[in-house]
Amino acid sequence: MRRRNRILRALAAALLMIGLTGCWDQHPVEFRAPVAGIAIDPSKKPGEYLYTFLFPNVTTSTSSLATTPSSDEFYSIQVQANSLTQALESAQLHQSRTLYLGQVRILCLSTKLPSSVWKRTILASSDSGRFVLTFWILAVPNAAKVLELTPPEEVVPDVAIYRALNCRCQPIVWPGRAWRTWADLTTPGISPTVSALSTSDGTFELGRIAVLGSHVSVWSPNATNGWAYLSGRVERDTMTATLHHQTMTVGLIRGHTRLRVTREGMKVLVTAKLTYSGELTAGFLGGDNATLDKHVEADIAEQIHRAVASAWREAHATDTDPMGFHRLGTWSDARISPAMNWKNWELHTVVRFTLRNEGVMR
């Protein structure tokens, strides 16, 4: 009995040694070409698009890092193809190493591309199983340019954008995390939203959103702000109020939004309750003036109100619903369909804004 057990154990140990080595999935880093960023632009040929893949140059060793010019640390491959899958295949033909897609940080798509290409690309990145959907999707006018962009604070080109979107240091939580965009794309009643990026003089600027509808529409900064308030993504907004010819800045605005979609008869009512607070950061008049605070609060609340109204108008003008009112409606009331026409829907906004006793009011 004992002997048999010992033999069994030895046999199992031998099996474990074979099974657990992971030889089949061994991919040393020097045989891999990790893709850091992907950019997609329209091409001259109809039905085909320009795919740019950015790679870090892994042959650069630690000792040669100091001497390698920064232009050699990264290289890109550009191919023309009709889909992401085909582009990956073509890019592999230019590569002596296995393309590795688990480290992709950003996927830039040109706003000039038709929205069908956007949708196909996002779905393909999920379906292929080779991507990890934690990268960011960005809308830019010229996608390939963004990949080359190296802002002064970072060495690696795409890292600056990736960090900016991750850091939670932005006024609003920007949209476009791939898995969420994918989930919104597969869910009826919400338009997928990503961040729109503009570039100038080697730097980038966030500030708008791009909404995926029948075409890709980039929203105005004001509407973007309203969208952020409606979807509860405001983290540290700043606004100015003018009272008695004095400009006062209210910063670190944060709070939460409660949305409700109800149907009464034939009418659908969207109720948004926004509860936000901020603190006076500049232009404080001094003293202990309670009425002044009330005026500032009312002024900021009015501005939030206007931003929200602007987002509502922009959504109707572009026929998109990045706030997901239709989805929320469907989840609350089965009589509201995700594709329902919302021309006669009504928005009822209640904004509560209060000043926190922090900042310069010490």
Added chain:
Amino acid sequence: MKGTGINSLAFVWIVAASIISDGLFIWPLHIVLVAGQNAELAILFADLWAMALALLIPSTPPRGPFWRWLFTGFDIAALTAILAMDAIMLVELFGMMQTFYYFNTPRWALLVPYVAVIGMASVRRNNVPWRVVALWVPLLFLAAGVIIGLAFTTVHNGRVLLPNSDITLLPILRAVTVLGYLGVPVGVTMRLVRGELAEPPKRLLRMAAIGLTVLFLTVLYVLTMGALGPDAIIHTRWPVVFAFDHVTLDSTFFLSRVGILVVFSWTTGIALGLIVHLRMASLLMARRWPKTSGLLPVAVIIGWMVMGLGISSPQTASSILLRWLDPPADGYCAAEMALLLGYGIVRLLRRRERKRPVRPFAERPRTNGPIPVSGLDPHT
């Protein structure tokens, strides 16, 4: 094996491992597929069902040969189904591993050592397997708790966790029937592990064991549903893995993705559940057919290997589970509830009978001591 009983808390871990290991994989995809947003009502129903089952299960073995054989029959049926479900879970586990992590590793290289280790662990003498489970399951729960805590940052759809205004009963009932496979291990685990404890499990302990299990599964449901919503969930194959795989911790330097932790917990968790199942089957065999009971683990291991390698894909495994195992599982769950209710009623009646004085007071023999209270007298 009596006398060296395991402690009461271990009972909680063993029951949790036994139920969760068979339930985790396709959770909560198929109930969302049939019931959509209102799947939580099905979960609520199943939770209440499991709680009722835990309440009704007697803490001591049944008395009388009739009941004993009846319960044994149920145990055998349940264990057969559970062992078959385990094979399906093995296919699912390695299908998931091959999709997410080991793309090129053949299934046999993953499955054969895994099953062999489970077999070895389950045939250890005395209480060793139970102790292994009692050590690791709480640790895994702790790990899972950390991961779940981190993953809750991805929950952003609050409304979807409440039912829709349009509550149609048929899809919810269908979702309840889908959950049948989860209900099978509840009773049988409690009945078989009961005998291994130092003292019979009290009602509170049984409730705690079930409570922990349903809480865990419910939290996972909230997490996947809140992160993805009912429409996106049905586009994924392993919603829980999907939800965990995209948790990002950008603020920390060394731990950017927690998905890999999930795989560790998952693999170990399934193994522990399988150890419990195999051990339970051995126990039952040892009690009824002690001569041939030594062959059982070997037969089960071979069966798992053959089924695990024979079932072509995780999708086939899911469809076998849903088409072939779920209907009898539902029947079993209903019959088990009826059995427990019947047994409970019979016991209640007997207890009442015992409480009734058998003989008139005057006929009792006079003693010098206190008059025995008939209800507490073991001889009446």
